[in-house]
Amino acid sequence: MFKSLKNAVGSLGFTNGMLYLLGRAMQTVSGGRCFLIRYYLVAQPVPSPFSPVCKASPNDQVREAGPDSPVLKDFPRPAEVIRGRFENGHVCLVATSKESFSGFLWFARGSYDEDEVHCRFVLADPDSTVWDFDVHVEPRFRLGRTFARLWDAANERYAAAGIRWSISRISSFNQQSLQSHGRLGIRHLQTLTFFCLGPLQISLLSCRPYLNICWRGRGCPTVVLAPPPEEAR
Numbered sequence: 001m002f003k004s005l006k007n008a009v010g011s012l013g014f015t016n017g018m019l020y021l022l023g024r025a026m027q028t029v030s031g032g033r034c035f036l037i038r039y040y041l042v043a044q045p046v047p048s049p050f051s052p053v054c055k056a057s058p059n060d061q062v063r064e065a066g067p068d069s070p071v072l073k074d075f076p077r078p079a080e081v082i083r084g085r086f087e088n089g090h091v092c093l094v095a096t097s098k099e100s101f102s103g104f105l106w107f108a109r110g111s112y113d114e115d116e117v118h119c120r121f122v123l124a125d126p127d128s129t130v131w132d133f134d135v136h137v138e139p140r141f142r143l144g145r146t147f148a149r150l151w152d153a154a155n156e157r158y159a160a161a162g163i164r165w166s167i168s169r170i171s172s173f174n175q176q177s178l179q180s181h182g183r184l185g186i187r188h189l190q191t192l193t194f195f196c197l198g199p200l201q202i203s204l205l206s207c208r209p210y211l212n213i214c215w216r217g218r219g220c221p222t223v224v225l226a227p228p229p230e231e232a233r
Contacts, residue, residue, distance in 0.1 A: 011175060019193070020173045030198075037117055037194045039169040040178070042186040043129075043228050046166060050159035052152045054145050062153035065094045065104070074101040076136065081115065088113075093153050095137075095146050103137035105150040107166070114169070117194045118201050118220035121169075128164040129227045147180065165227040187228045 009017035016038065023036030054060075065071060067086040071094050075082055085092070085106060095103040111122045112131045123129045132154065137146045158166060167189070170177050195202040203212040203221050212221035 012173060016172045023173075034195075034197045037196065038172040039192045039194075040172050040188055041121075041167065041169050041190040041192065041223075041225065042181065043165045043167045043189055044132075044181065044184050044186045046155050046158040046163050048159055048164070050156050052156070053148050054152055059098050060095070060102075060145065060149055062093055062095045062149050065092045069094070071096070071101055075104065077134075093150060093157075095141075095150050095153075097141060097144070097146065101138065102141040102144075103135075103146045103150055105132060105135045105154055107132040107154065117196060117203075118214055118217040119192070119194070119203065120220065120222045121167075122222060122224045123167065124224050124226040127162065129225070130158060130163050130166050132166045132168045151184065164230075167225055167227070189225060189228070190223070192223070 004021065008020050011017070012020055019036060019038055026034040026036055067083065072079075072082055088108070090106055090108045090112075093105045093107075094101065095105075108131045109123075110126045111120060112133060113120050121131060123131060135147070135150065137150075154166070168181075169192070170181060172178075172191070191206045193204045195204075199216045201212075201214050201217075201220070203214075204210075205212070205221065205223065207223060209221055212219070214220045
């Protein structure tokens, strides 16, 4: 126990380390019915003018996928989840390497309903911001340039549409993701902590509504996100 505490606090810091261990204990005791999730909401600046990080490669491509794209069968997500995202108007960029599926990135305009917890995110300025989510790279491509190519493709589209910031949530317990996004110049916006106790969810938020209690998703919090001030770029 002491070793686990030391490792968690050493890698995540005191607060996140303690919350991580609390969440693990909640899951173990409840058989998975109770858990704790903590998000950092961050904004990533879109390069303007756009300049690609990666050189073009005929073997490595990123394309926009549609609801009937054959590559969807390779996605490590349930078919009904993918179908629901397209029905909500979300956009999917798919990376391939020598025609093999290597990763994807999703983004939404206007609003996004979180699928891990009950929470709705609304962009206060949808003309200058998007919400990106579920950035995935297949394990065998994680040491390559797939992550960077996905962001190149996304930023090219964002810049062409006048988007200045891409907003997303990252688990405060996921150091690898925080470090990867940190290299892209993220700005911290808010911190959200969710205690999920079966059908009951208690949300502690650093922004309005600050505290929310909902039952089976009814009355879940809505978080409105404004972009950082322009000088933050």
